[in-house]
Amino acid sequence: MSTHAERLSFQAGDLLQAVPPARDRDDLYLLSAILHSLDDENCIRVLDNLARAAGDSSARVALLEIVVPAHKDDLASAAFDMQIFLGTPGKERTLAQWQDLFAQSAWRLEELIDLPAIGKILVLA
Numbered sequence: 001m002s003t004h005a006e007r008l009s010f011q012a013g014d015l016l017q018a019v020p021p022a023r024d025r026d027d028l029y030l031l032s033a034i035l036h037s038l039d040d041e042n043c044i045r046v047l048d049n050l051a052r053a054a055g056d057s058s059a060r061v062a063l064l065e066i067v068v069p070a071h072k073d074d075l076a077s078a079a080f081d082m083q084i085f086l087g088t089p090g091k092e093r094t095l096a097q098w099q100d101l102f103a104q105s106a107w108r109l110e111e112l113i114d115l116p117a118i119g120k121i122l123v124l125a
């Protein structure tokens with residue numbers, strides 16, 4: 001039986017250009033804190049590239065990102081949002097804002113996983 005580490009591979013590249021093709025439904029693209037640094041238009045471009053690369057494999061996507069509470073008075077996510085605002089065209093997003101992006105792509109939110117630290121994993125299928 002293979003370990004998790006043996007089944008993990010890291011791929012350099014520009015997600016706005018292309019994503020390596022998935023092999024089968026056991027593949028999962030993990031994007032850690034990437035989309036928060038992109039504006040909505042480029043997020044959709046990346047989601048489209050992921051959908052193209054997944055093809056009909058049923059591979060999924062996991063986004064490790066902050067989900068800003070709807071009431072927006074959470075100090076930690078506000079601090080991250082300010083940092084992202086100053087350094088990138090992106091932003092930290094509420095669940096409604098994430099869902100709005102997914103609705104403009106081929107992906108749907110399958111699962112939202114809480115983490116003990118800041119951030120969540122948004123699993124897309």
Ligand SMILES: C[S@@+](CC[C@H](N)C(=O)[O-])C[C@H]1O[C@@H](n2cnc3c(N)ncnc32)[C@H](O)[C@@H]1O
Nearest residue numbers: 013014015016017031032033034035037038064
């Ligand atoms: C906040 S850092 C996260 C770094 C790391 N993934 C982590 O979780 O610690 C944002 C990362 O997004 C990457 N990034 C931004 N646009 C990208 C693109 N078009 N294709 C691939 N990576 C991109 C940057 O290179 C940067 O490493």
